[in-house]
Each structure stands twice: as structure tokens, then as C-alpha cells.
Amino acid sequence: MQRYFVPSNQWQDQTLTITDDDYHHIVNVMRMKEGQSIICSSNGMSYLCEIVQIHDKEVTCQVLEKLNENQELPITVTLAQGLPKGDKLDFIVQKATELGMKYFAPLQLDRSIVKWDHKKEQKKLERLRKIAKEASEQSHRAVVPTIHEKHTLKELFNNHSFDHCWVASELVAKEDVKHSPSFKEAIQQVKEGEHILLIVGPEGGFSDEEIHFLEELKCRSIRLGPRILRTETAPLYALSAMSFYFEEWRCEV
Structure with a gap:
């Protein structure tokens, strides 16, 4: 219907x-x-x-x-995505909406090749909001994710608060699995109703300054498998894992 x-x-x-x-x-x-x-x-x-x-x-x-429906994740997820090239952002917003993302914040990071001026930003945001609405209808959600305006890292933390902050870093993926920060550990610490911020870098990853800034804020780097994922793949890996853990595995959290 x-x-x-x-x-x-x-x-x-x-x-x-x-x-x-x-x-x-x-x-x-x-x-x-x-x-x-x-x-x-x-x-x-x-x-x-x-x-x-x-x-x-x-x-x-x-x-x-x-209707008595329940298609929303039992946790709140904000995806903060470093601006990627081309139309990757359209794909990310569409699929992340299907997987349960509640808020989306485009990030202008040091290694983002793409730069948005004000005119381009408003046009892009309008398109992303339309994509989120259509994806919500297709996936039978009861809410449409909120698409925020472009943020810097500092603006992201000044304007919003979160219970958990996770950073998808390629540096962690290269480490020995026995000694790298565990996604499993991080997800097991989340309680129902809490708010997770997931930060994903652009194609070039994070700069040293950005990693230092996030470490100062006690953000947790997580390992999304041993392979280096594309910027459009990493958020979908993490959201899929969260959906499985909280909705299908039905762990008590």
C-alpha cells in the first residue's frame, strides 16, 4: 500500500x-x-x-x-558524513534512511575535495531531504530523517549532544584485530533510547588534527572489519550491524 x-x-x-x-x-x-x-x-x-x-x-x-507500527530503531543514530565526491551523498542518505538513521549532518572536513558554497548547499540539502522522504516511504518508516545543514566538526559538537561518539577510521582497520578498538565492545555499552553519533570521513580520511580533536572529546574509534571500506560503504556497514544487534539478535541492552 x-x-x-x-x-x-x-x-x-x-x-x-x-x-x-x-x-x-x-x-x-x-x-x-x-x-x-x-x-x-x-x-x-x-x-x-x-x-x-x-x-x-x-x-x-x-x-x-x-496503525500500530514499530519500524524505528530502539536507539537514535546521527550520521555525520565527510562530504564525498559526485553523487555518493545521495546514495548514502537513501540507504542510511532505509537502515534507520534518524539525523544526518554533512561534514566539511580538511580532506573533503568537495566544497559547498551557500547556493550549492541549499540545492543539495533540498535534494537530500527529498531522497530521505522517498526512502522513508519506500521502507515503511513513520518518520523522515532530519537533514541538517553543513557542519564543521566543532559546530557538530557545539550544536548537538550525544551519549556515544564513534569514529570509523581506516587506521583502526589496519591494526591487529586483537589490539584494535572493538565495535562489539562499543555496541554492547549502548542502552535502549540512547543517541549514537557515527562520524565517517571523506575519501581521503581524517587529518591528524581532526583525529586529535576527536580524541580530546573522548570519541571512540571503531573497527568496521579488517578491510578498508569506501566512504559510502562504512556508514552502511555500521548501521546494518546496529540494526542486526538491536532489532534481530534482540540482545538485552
Whole structure:
């Protein structure tokens, strides 16, 4: 069944209106008719709704019932990603959304080849927010991840607080597994409801200054296997492991 995220200001009691791109999708792509059912989400809740009237520029729906769904990770994950080249950021946001990421912060790091000016940043953020919304609908989530504006490392820690900070470092992957920081150890220390910050560097990795800054803040470097992962692979490895640990293995944390 098709799902749509409808802003709270388009709800009134048990009635809601759908406009813009979602209107186009319902009417022109899916060719839905009055009387058909869809699922609409807002503020973390999902509802089974019936299309009651299709107008020229909006679709009016009636709420039939509230759905009891639970597709969100039992922990909160912020992914802070060093700006990569090309369209890799689109891929990362799409897949990280499917895997349960709650917040996303693009990072301008020392070795980021890509530089965003203000005009380019706003266009990029608009695209990423659209990708996150579509990925949330596809994966049947009840919330759309928040896409923050571009941060520096200092801004990231000045503007937000976290229970755990993990750094995916290629230097750790090269170390002897018996002596390198353990992802297993780190994940076992997380309690349900806590907030994890996962920091991933760009293609060139982190500078010495950035590693020193993160160490000063007691951020923990974690080993994501013995191989050197691409910048777009590392966050998906970590999120997949967190999903398996907290949702499928059902460990008590």
C-alpha cells in the first residue's frame, strides 16, 4: 500500500489534504481513485486513510484507523558524513534512511575535495531531504530523517549532544584485530533510547588534527572489519550491524 508523509499543518481532526508532488504521484502516477486506501504519516504516527475527494490540486483523505507500527530503531543514530565526491551523498542518505538513521549532518572536513558554497548547499540539502522522504516511504518508516545543514566538526559538537561518539577510521582497520578498538565492545555499552553519533570521513580520511580533536572529546574509534571500506560503504556497514544487534539478535541492552 502506498505511503505518504503529510505535514501536520495539512491535518484537521480526522481529515487531511495532500498536495504538490504527492498529489501528482497519487493522481498521475498511481492513478488512484476515490474510495482507495493509502497510509499517511505525520509526527511519527501512521494512519490508514481513504481518499474521499480528488480536486484539481489536492487530494482529501479521511482517517480510518491509527496503525500500530514499530519500524524505528530502539536507539537514535546521527550520521555525520565527510562530504564525498559526485553523487555518493545521495546514495548514502537513501540507504542510511532505509537502515534507520534518524539525523544526518554533512561534514566539511580538511580532506573533503568537495566544497559547498551557500547556493550549492541549499540545492543539495533540498535534494537530500527529498531522497530521505522517498526512502522513508519506500521502507515503511513513520518518520523522515532530519537533514541538517553543513557542519564543521566543532559546530557538530557545539550544536548537538550525544551519549556515544564513534569514529570509523581506516587506521583502526589496519591494526591487529586483537589490539584494535572493538565495535562489539562499543555496541554492547549502548542502552535502549540512547543517541549514537557515527562520524565517517571523506575519501581521503581524517587529518591528524581532526583525529586529535576527536580524541580530546573522548570519541571512540571503531573497527568496521579488517578491510578498508569506501566512504559510502562504512556508514552502511555500521548501521546494518546496529540494526542486526538491536532489532534481530534482540540482545538485552
